[in-house]
Amino acid sequence: MRNRSLTIIFLLMSYVIISDRISNVARMIDSEFLQFVICSIGYVSWVGIGIFLYSRVKTMMSKEC
Numbered sequence: 001m002r003n004r005s006l007t008i009i010f011l012l013m014s015y016v017i018i019s020d021r022i023s024n025v026a027r028m029i030d031s032e033f034l035q036f037v038i039c040s041i042g043y044v045s046w047v048g049i050g051i052f053l054y055s056r057v058k059t060m061m062s063k064e065c
Contacts, residue, residue: 007057011050018046 022042026035 004057004061007054011053015046015050019043022046 019042022039026038026042029035029038
């Protein structure tokens with residue numbers, strides 16, 4: 001149970017840090033449309049990575065029990 005809590009906290013903290021980086025990159029671009037595209041691609045890819053990591057951790061936890 002402790003490992004699961006730490007994993008969730010790690011994923012949330014990583015999401016906040018990466019979201020900030022994506023926003024910083026998008027702010028450097030003048031076009032609002034390109035800012036939207038970069039933010040959308042960044043957030044969608046990060047959600048995909050988060051789901052993948054969560055499923056991996058979930059299968060590893062079930063194998064340990």
